Amino acid sequence: MDREQNRFAERYERLDIAILILACVLAFFALGDRPLRGAEGRWASIIREMLFTGDYFHPTINGEPYFDKPLVTYWLIATLAFISGTLNELVVRLPSAIAGVTSVWATLRLGRQLWSPAVGRIAAMILLTSYGLISQSRLAAADTENLATLMLAILWYWSRRDKFNFTTFLVLYLIVFSGSLCKGPVAAVVTAIGILPDALAGKRWKAFLRPASLCALTIGIALYFVPFIWSSKTNPASYHSSGLALVWQENIQRFFSPFDHKAPMYTYIHSVPLLILPWAPLFIAALIAGVKYFARLDKHAHWLIKVIGLIFIFFTLSGSRRSYYILPIVPFCALLTAVILTRMKEFSSSRIMPTGFNVQKGILFGVAALELVVSLVFLIAPPRSAGVSLVSISIAGILVALAAIAAAIITPRIAHRLVVQPEEKLIFPLAAVAFVVMGGFFCVQRNTLEDYRSEHEFISRIQSATAWIPSDRIALMDKGNIDAKMVFYLDKGSPVTFLRYRDKFTGEQDSDKRAIMSFLQSDQIGALIAQARYVEALPAELSRLLPAAPAFEEKPLPFESKSSRLERWGVWLLNSQNTTPGKGDKTTNEK
Structure with missing residues (x-):
């Protein structure tokens, strides 16, 4: 009997390892293939300037203070850049990917500790294939670092809840405040929310x-404030930004009196199912069953449902709302789904979970079949509105769809050999299909789609065309703040010129208009980098100073609308025929 139990234990441990390996595949595969997107440019540009100046306490973008996030995530990226000897898309995204895998591991261990190995594995499989975790784990941001510290803190609490001593509290607070130094105090608040129901129920508070x-x-709080105090004490004379002031503005002020991101109060009603896709049907069924049969559930499940409710209420009450802000709720949703799924037999009189499971099964298999059909249609009879050849993306879609269908056929047989619990046998094929579909999209198809834009080629041409142009004669024109991604890719040793575009210039004395006029009228070699929509909307007295067409620009994506095409970046070279490249100039990385 003991030999049989040991055999099953070893098999389960191998399954745990296999799940973590799959999490690594989704997090790390082709992680650096895509160019930077959106806010990723801010992280990359800040690290580049930290490495160049040697100042790791005063983040800047194009030489201007930018302290809207705490410093630890920047330091993690900088450490990896120092170790690897380079700073690129892969290095910038690595901390998020590592944190994503850590979140899966912590969720697996928490499910195993509070319920059973089956709950831990099912929850981990749901989490690692969820849209919210995959998308954020493959971005240069601080959201998965925040999530990882939250789950580690909750796991540590449950591991030590009956051993409250100085070591228990010290480790707990160090984890919590380390998370707060990644994204902000929200890590501490959500951790407190996660602990609160159990602490109140057992009077452990x-x-x-x-x-x-x-x-x-006290030690944890000191750890949190030290970087801010040191930054304040060592502020250069030209650095007019306070980390603590921005912590207040970006967290406390945003919560009570938001100045942007004012989404409706119902935002998270649809954001939570979106973040847990493709598992939304099964999660919704589990939530309904959990609430309906609340009295039948164990005390740990009671805690879990209360935590989900409190996290949802907390983020809903915040005045500033964005869909990914509520990412911390996703591991708990995955755990609840796993808990209810493993107890389906107890609710045999109800059709809630069977219906949710059948809908989930139909959606996953339906998506695979639909992707195969659509990809075949695009390959055989591509629509004219696509504007470009769809061969490569069609082939990628066909391969992903066929792999998903193959997984659906093969994995039920494998499941009977690998797992004992009937619930795991049910979920195993669905998880395999979800892994292929979600992994295929994020790791293969999205990168294939980026190839149409040829942004790597565009960036390479920018670097080549501007390599010998002085920094102050390279201008980035934008409507809001400077595009940090372009600053990073230009890779100059000093700030480039920023020209602010306005929908309506106030007149000849408008400072922004005069700055653009001065830059364009110069007889020195120069380059203007801007989106086509801004250049086309310039007043006639400015647009006539530019060449009739850009020297080069980004290529369009398939099915891109006319308005989207105007958002493509272009490069207008100025007086390029008057100057030859100098000798000895080097980019930052070469230096």
């Missing part, structure tokens, strides 16, 4: 008032 807890809390 009193332990947090003990001297051991208060002493450890």
Whole structure:
């Protein structure tokens, strides 16, 4: 009997390792293939300037202060850049990918500890294939770092809830405040929300008032404030930005009196199902069943449902809302789905979970079949509105769809050999299809789509064309703030010129208009980098100073609308015939 139990234990441990390997595949495969997107440029540009100046306490973009996030995530990227000897898309995204895998591991361990190995594995499989985790794990941002510290803190709490001593509290607070130094105090608040229901139910809250807890809390708070204090004490004369002031503005002020991102209060009603896609049908069914049969559930499931409710209420009450802000709820949603799924037999009189499971099955298999049909149609009879050849993306879609269908056929047989629990046998094929579909999209198809834009080629041409142009004669024109991504890719050793575009210039004395006029009228070699929509909308007295067409520009994507094409970047070279490249000039990386 013991030999049989050991055999099953070893098999389960191998399954845990296999799940973590799959999480690594989704997080790391082709991670650096796509060019930077959106806010990723800010992280990359800040690290580049930190490495160039040697100042790691005063983040800047194009030489201007930019301290809207704490410093630890920047330091993680900078450390990886120092170790690898380079700074590129892969290095910038690596901390997020590592944090994503860490979140999966912590969720697996938490499910195993509070319920069973089956719950841990099912929750981990749901989490690692969820849209929210995959998308954020493959971005240069601080959201998965925030999520990882949250799940590690919750796991540590449950591991030590009956061993409250100084070490327990110290490790807990160090994890919490390290997370707060990645994205902000929201890590501490959500961790407190996660602990609160259990602490109140068992009157364990009193332990947090003990001297051991208060002493450890003091150390944690000191750890949090040290980087900000040092930054303030060592501020250069030209650096007019306070990290603590921006923590207040970006967190406290945003919560009570938001200045942007004012989405409706119902935002998270549809954001949570979106983040847990493709598992939304099964999660919704589990949530309904969990609430309906709340009295039948164990005390740990009670805690879980309360935590999901409190996290949802907290983010909903915040005045500033964006869909990914509520990412911390996703591991708990995955755990609830796993808990209810493993107890389906107890609710045999209800059709809630069977219906949710059948809908989930139909959606996953339907998506694979639909992708195969659509890809075949695009390959055989591509629509004229696409504007470009769809061969490569069609082939990628066909391969992903066929792999998903193959997984659906093969994995039920494998599941009978690998797992014992009937619930795991049910979910295993669905998880395999989800892994192929989601992994195929994020790791293969999205990169294939980027090839149409040829942004790597565009960036390479920018670097080549501007390599010998002085920084102050390279202008980035934009409507809001300077595009940090372009600053990073230009890779200059000093700030480039920023020209601010306005929908309506106030007149000849308008400072922004005069700056654009001055830059364009110069007889020195120069380059204007801007989106086509801004150049086309310039007043006649400015547009006539530019060449009739850009020297080169980004290529369009398939099915791109006319308005989207105007958002493509272009490069207008000025007086390029008057100057030959100098000798000895080098880019930052070459230096």
